[in-house]
Amino acid sequence: MIEVLSLMTLGILLGYVIRQKKKITKRINHSIFWVVLLLLFFMGVSVGSNPKIMQNLQTIGLRGLELALSATFGSILLVWLVFSVFFKSGWPTKNSNSPIDKNTKSTLP
Amino acid sequence: MKASLLIVLFFILGVLVSYFGLLPKLLLHADINSYVLYLLMFVVGIGIGSDEESLAVLRNIKFRILLIPITIAIGSLAASALFSFLVSDLTLKESMAVGAGFGYYSLSSGIITKIHSDSLGTIALLANVIREIFTLLFAPLLVFLFGKMAPVASGGATAMDTTLPIITRVSGNDMGLIAVFSGIVLTLIVPFLVTIILTF
Numbered sequence: 266m267i268e269v270l271s272l273m274t275l276g277i278l279l280g281y282v283i284r285q286k287k288k289i290t291k292r293i294n295h296s297i298f299w300v301v302l303l304l305l306f307f308m309g310v311s312v313g314s315n316p317k318i319m320q321n322l323q324t325i326g327l328r329g330l331e332l333a334l335s336a337t338f339g340s341i342l343l344v345w346l347v348f349s350v351f352f353k354s355g356w357p358t359k360n361s362n363s364p365i366d367k368n369t370k371s372t373l374p
Numbered sequence: 375m376k377a378s379l380l381i382v383l384f385f386i387l388g389v390l391v392s393y394f395g396l397l398p399k400l401l402l403h404a405d406i407n408s409y410v411l412y413l414l415m416f417v418v419g420i421g422i423g424s425d426e427e428s429l430a431v432l433r434n435i436k437f438r439i440l441l442i443p444i445t446i447a448i449g450s451l452a453a454s455a456l457f458s459f460l461v462s463d464l465t466l467k468e469s470m471a472v473g474a475g476f477g478y479y480s481l482s483s484g485i486i487t488k489i490h491s492d493s494l495g496t497i498a499l500l501a502n503v504i505r506e507i508f509t510l511l512f513a514p515l516l517v518f519l520f521g522k523m524a525p526v527a528s529g530g531a532t533a534m535d536t537t538l539p540i541i542t543r544v545s546g547n548d549m550g551l552i553a554v555f556s557g558i559v560l561t562l563i564v565p566f567l568v569t570i571i572l573t574f
Contacts, residue, residue, distance in 0.1 A: 268412065269411065269412065269415050269485060269488065269565065269569070270415075270565060270566065270569060272412050272415045272416045272419065273415040273416070273418060273419040273565060274419065275416065275419065276415065276416040276417065276418065276419020276420045276421075276422070276423060277419040277420070277422050277423035278419075278423060279419070279420055279423060280419060280420035280421060280422060280423020280424035280425075281423035281424065282423075283420075283424060284423065284424040284425075284426055290420070290421075290424040293417055293420050293421060293424075294421050296417055297414070297417050297418060297421055298377065300410065300413055300414045300417055301381060301414065301480040302380070302381060302384045303410050304407070304410045304411060304414050304480060304484050305381050305382075305384045305385040305388065305480065305499070306384045306385065306387060306388040307388060307401075307406050307407050307410055308385060308388065308407060308483065308484065308487055308492075308495060308496075308499070309384065309385040309386060309387060309388020309389040309390075309391075309392070310388040310389070310391065310392040310397060310401065310406075311392070311407055311487070311492050312385075312388070312389050312392075312492050312495075312496050313388060313389035313390060313391065313392030313393035314392040314393070315492050315493075317493065318492055318493045318496060319389075319393060321493070324463070325493060325496055325497055325500070326500060328461070328463070328464065328497050328501075329496070329497045329498075329499070329500025329501045329504060330500065330501070330504055331457060331461075332454060332457060332469065332472045332473060332497065332501040333500070333501040333502070333504035333505045333508065334504075334508075335453040335454050335456070335457040335473065336449075336450040336451075336453055336454050336472070336473035336475075336476070336501065336505065336530075337450070337505050337508055337509070337527075337528050337530075338453060339449040339450050339451075339452055339453020339454065339456075339473070340445075340446040340447075340449035340450045340453075340476075340527040340528065340530060341449070341516065341520055341524050341527045341528050342449065342453075342520075343445050343446075343448060343449030343452070343527075344442070344445050344446060344449060344520075344523050344524065344526075344527040345520040345521060345523070345524065345527075347441070347445050348442075348445070348521075348523055349520075349521050349523075
């Protein structure tokens with residue numbers, strides 16, 4: 266799995282080097298969506314040709330739904346517990362304690 | 375939402391064409407999956423490295439704000455771990471690896487398929503797509519029940535892009551900034567966390 270992480274790190278370094286060349290980086294960012302489509306298509310291909318999965322689609326779908334709800338509610342409940350109960354009074358959401366400085370604000374939708 | 379549905383559609387299309395034997399054998403046996411995943415990791419890396427806004431956001435980390443994505447991550451991992459004790463067909467590691475996607479379905483399911491199995495990769499794809507769609511659909515209800523931070527928690531890694539519009543609408547613009555920050559941090563740790571969980 267080292268190859269996957271090192272490719273990503275290499276990409277980050279290269280991206281940082283060419284970050285001023287907006288035309289190229291913009292094109293690469295648009296290409297990500299197409300690469301994702303390609304990846305998902307070929308993942309589908311290997312799933313479709315795997316009889317073990319195709320016979321267990323119901324279980325797999327159910328586990329996907331159950332894990333989605335577990336992870337999502339795990340995050341929601343822990344955040345609720347930590348930030349509404351423990352930090353009840355002083356959680357900063359006003360400008361004074363904004364995590365991001367002012368000049369990046371304008372770029373957000 | 376349109377984009378994630380299109381992506382799921384492509385996955386289903388892939389399943390159908392190979393299930394009904396419509397693809398040449400070459401495409402089935404070649405290790406195409408891995409190469410496309412490598413390509414994806416590489417372009418995602420370039421996207422991250424060249425994204426000056428994200429870099430600016432990360433440079434301004436304050437520890438208190440970092441607590442938000444950390445709490446979101448621990449919540450997902452702990453609940454996924456607990457879930458694995460309820461069923462017999464998922465191990466602790468498998469369950470946590472799926473939970474560690476935080477909604478970032480393309481990368482997490484690709485990595486899980488590569489280092490674990492097709493079936494767990496499919497579960498990860500479904501679980502994380504469902505997390506995104508759930509957030510898009512129920513963000514208003516979540517704010518009502520659990521407060522302004524709930525949609526940020528629910529969106530996980532997607533809070534920086536696909537679920538950001540709904541979060542700012544239901545939680546307000548000040549929460550939007552926290553959402554972007556939290557989403558960026560979670561997005562960055564997904565590939566590492568998933569790999570570490572399944573490898574060790």
